[in-house]
Amino acid sequence: xxxxxxxxxxxxxxxxxxxxxxxxxxxxxxxxxxxxxxxxxxxxxxxxxxxxxxxxxxxxxxxxxxxxxxxxxxxxxxxxxxxxxxxxxxxxxxxxxx
Numbered sequence: 001x002x003x004x005x006x007x008x009x010x011x012x013x014x015x016x017x018x019x020x021x022x023x024x025x026x027x028x029x030x031x032x033x034x035x036x037x038x039x040x041x042x043x044x045x046x047x048x049x050x051x052x053x054x055x056x057x058x059x060x061x062x063x064x065x066x067x068x069x070x071x072x073x074x075x076x077x078x079x080x081x082x083x084x085x086x087x088x089x090x091x092x093x094x095x096x097x098x
Contacts, residue, residue: 005043005073006034012071016047017098019066023059025049029095036094044074048095051079 009016009030020028032046033039049063060077068075083091 004039004041005045005071006037006039008071008073009034009045012067013098015070016067019070020047020049020063020098023062024052024054024056025059025063026052028098030098031091031095035096044076045071047075047077047098048091049077049079051081 017028020026027050029048030046031048033043034045045067047063047067049060051060060079064075064077078091080088080092
């Protein structure tokens with residue numbers, strides 16, 4: 001049986017936090033299938049971060065790429081400001097601190 005992405009993520013939580021902070025973002029939270037405990041071998045890691053005045057698009061790209069290389073699963077990063085409507089409400093309700 002293949003390992004679930006949630007297991008790989010759990011093993012690297014502190015590294016993911018460090019990557020987020022190193023790239024001018026704060027308050028990393030996980031949402032989606034990993035947060036709900038419904039991940040499968042093909043699931044990705046969905047991260048929600050708060051940006052600062054210093055956060056650039058390059059920082060957001062690095063927050064996706066560095067953990068992806070480290071954990072070995074696809075990572076998608078978004079911000080609360082990029083979410084709208086019912087999706088925003090659902091993501092904010094299920095998001096858990098990294």
